[in-house]
Amino acid sequence: MIIREAVARDLNAILAIEAGAFSDPWPRESFIEYIAGRHGRVTVAVAPDESVLGFAIVLRVVDQADLANLAVARGHRRQGIGLALLTEACAHAASRGVQTIFLEVRASNAAAQALYQREGFVATQRRRDYYNHPVEDGIVMAKALAPALEG
Numbered sequence: 001m002i003i004r005e006a007v008a009r010d011l012n013a014i015l016a017i018e019a020g021a022f023s024d025p026w027p028r029e030s031f032i033e034y035i036a037g038r039h040g041r042v043t044v045a046v047a048p049d050e051s052v053l054g055f056a057i058v059l060r061v062v063d064q065a066d067l068a069n070l071a072v073a074r075g076h077r078r079q080g081i082g083l084a085l086l087t088e089a090c091a092h093a094a095s096r097g098v099q100t101i102f103l104e105v106r107a108s109n110a111a112a113q114a115l116y117q118r119e120g121f122v123a124t125q126r127r128r129d130y131y132n133h134p135v136e137d138g139i140v141m142a143k144a145l146a147p148a149l150e151g
């Protein structure tokens, strides 16, 4: 498996993973915009046969970043793919001068919270009724990134 930046031909596979992962999936247009690189960085985990197994989306503003989306295809979970996408996203953000990376996760999403805690994210805030379909609180998590070494 490799992790690379997403290109237009990955769109349908990403949409299928998104639909299988979330009760309120993002619209196609958002992915088109992010893959075009205008407002975010989309990465995909790709198998040797070029099938897309998971993706991550990071939005960056100067020295802060937001892990806006992360999902792994259902049949490929618990194989380290989510962790690999998350680790790469944090390393890339650090290399661009990001000091803190944030994310928001459903209060009931124990799998994702376990992953984020393992990677060093800490819960900082609870946002009441932040999510729809179903309505649920959001947990804000944050991680301070070590500055990338130069040279």
Ligand SMILES: CC(C)(COP(=O)(O)OP(=O)(O)OC[C@H]1O[C@@H](n2cnc3c(N)ncnc32)[C@H](O)[C@@H]1OP(=O)(O)O)[C@@H](O)C(=O)NCCC(=O)NCCS
Pocket: 021, 022, 069, 070, 071, 072, 073, 076, 077, 078, 079, 080, 081, 082, 083, 084, 104, 105, 106, 109, 110, 111, 112, 114, 115, 116, 118
């Ligand atoms: C959350 C998600 C991305 C994790 O991806 P993954 O590839 O299965 O995760 P990994 O295999 O890299 O797991 C790494 C570690 O995270 C933790 N973890 C992951 N899934 C877990 C689960 N279901 N239960 C408990 N811990 C879990 C474990 O510590 C795991 O290490 P281990 O397998 O050695 O015990 C995946 O479950 C997913 O796509 N969920 C639906 C979409 C989603 O909720 N995205 C996050 C939105 S904020």
